[in-house]
Amino acid sequence: CFSVIKELSDSLQGEDKIAGVCVSGAGGNLMLVKDGKSCSPVYGWQTSYDPAITEKVLAPLSKEAVYNTVGWPKLDSFPLSALGYLKATNPQALENADMVCMHIEYLNYKLTGAWGITRSQGTTFYLIDQAAGKYSKEHLDVLGLTEDKLPPIVDACSILGTVTAEAAEKTGLDV
DSSP states (O other): OHHHHHHHHHTOOTTOOOOOOOOOSOOOOEEEEETTEEOSOOBOTTOOOOHHHHHHHHTTSOHHHHHHHHSSOOOSSHHHHHHHHHHHHOHHHHHHOSEEEEHHHHHHHHHHSOOOEETTGGGGGTOEETTTTEEOHHHHHHHTOOGGGSOOEEOTTOOOOOOOHHHHHHHOOOO
């Protein structure tokens, strides 16, 4: 993504400038982060996990409860299943991570040094109670996660921060 932004930045002429960057798009790709760097592969939303394994962890979350909480069906993909699978097969990975997020939140972090997720973007994360606008305690408890390992929920269209010097160097954007 940084190289694409750099290519766009390099193509500007005269006084033209990139005024802002909005990271958006399809979510549902889980990442684990340690010390500001990815410490896992991207667990893609199209990846399927063995339902016999994930269901052992996710059994307390009924199909109806998941749907009523996040507005999406309980599927054998997306971050909820990836998290259930990791909890069952590699709980140390979750315990060692400083941050559990999706790729969009990670890219925002790499641009600004700030974490944040909106309720809308968080639907495919499966951890945000959409009606309450906060993380679902039931989902977090089942997965053994705490909010301090998750991006803070921010209002839609929030400005997370400004481009860091490191990101500016890699993208050609102004600090």
